Amino acid sequence: MxxxxxxxxxxxxxxxxxxxxxxxxxxxxxxxxxxxxxxxxxxxxxxxxxxxxxxxxxxxxxxxxxxxxxxxxxxxxxxxxxxxxxxxxxxxxxxxxxxxxxxxxxYSVGIDIERIQPKVLRVKDKFLSLTERQTLNDDIVNLTIAWSAKETLYKLYGKKNITFSENLRLFPYYLADSGTIEAFIQTSAFHEKYTVLFKLENDTVLTYCLHKPA
The missing domain is CATH 3.90.470.20 (4'-phosphopantetheinyl transferase domain)
Structure with a gap:
């Protein structure tokens, strides 16, 4: 690059x-x-x-x-x-x-960039739901993509009081050098679907999301 x-x-x-x-x-x-x-x-x-x-x-x-x-x-x-x-x-x-x-x-926007490192294994339970953990297992590339995607959603949402494992959810996706992840943000007063784009490059994950306000 x-x-x-x-x-x-x-x-x-x-x-x-x-x-x-x-x-x-x-x-x-x-x-x-x-x-x-x-x-x-x-x-x-x-x-x-x-x-x-x-x-x-x-x-x-x-x-x-x-x-x-x-x-x-x-x-x-x-x-x-x-x-x-x-x-x-x-x-x-x-x-x-x-x-x-x-x-x-x-567009409302969110972006995140992360290094792919084993330390993501130590925090996976804090940001993944049970279903997501079962799907992603302990693959550090997938875990880093998921972590980065949720960071992107959090930035796009722009408010605090969000629990990553509960309020930010990812649907299963296909692992490739680049792709998309369907996701949603849900709280007691809010629910919206999003598409997060991801790209792998060397030891880095980049994710970003664009969302047209209603």
Missing amino acids: PVKQIKQINDNTYLGRWALTETSLELQVHPQLPVPLVLPEIITHEKRKAEWLASRILAYQLLQKFTSDFYLLVNNENGQPFFKNCACQLSISHTQNEVAVLVSQG
């Missing part, structure tokens, strides 16, 4: 990925950064600083596909990033020196 990759998903959506080689100091003076950014004090590790800055640079780069105007990128009360006073929706994810961003006009 190139260091930076931008892909048009449809007429209203762009996906960007960035395999980081830059330091946070280099990113703070990056030519595609529209305004100086102040790193949140809570972010202290160099890797996280670089990922945070790169995700913002990439988000602004994708926003330019829709408008030349500048919109401030902030977080809402649930910690979800959004462009203030802008119609475009976005979602951000990062894992071990790689960043993924999805920006759309007209």
Whole structure:
């Protein structure tokens, strides 16, 4: 994969990925950064600083596909990033020196990127229903896809008080290098079906979802 990759998903959506080689100091003076950014004090590790800055640079780069105007990128009360006073929706994810961003006009969006690692076995009971555990067994690729898909759904839903094993459900899917997963989000006051797209690349899983608001 190139260091930076931008892909048009449809007429209203762009996906960007960035395999980081830059330091946070280099990113703070990056030519595609529209305004100086102040790193949140809570972010202290160099890797996280670089990922945070790169995700913002990439988000602004994708926003330019829709408008030349500048919109401030902030977080809402649930910690979800959004462009203030802008119609475009976005979602951000990062894992071990790689960043993924999805920006759309007209769709609600969620995106997640995960490394395929055995540690997913330790947490599978926390995010899978009994039926899902029986279907996926202990295959770490399938488990990582499922974990990533549910992270994508959680970001798209955009609200807290969600239990991954109960409120986010995945239907059985065919394992391949890329594909789709039918899923639904269900709470006491909400029920909606979604299609999550996934892609395997080396030791990484990327998932994302676009949903047209009713």
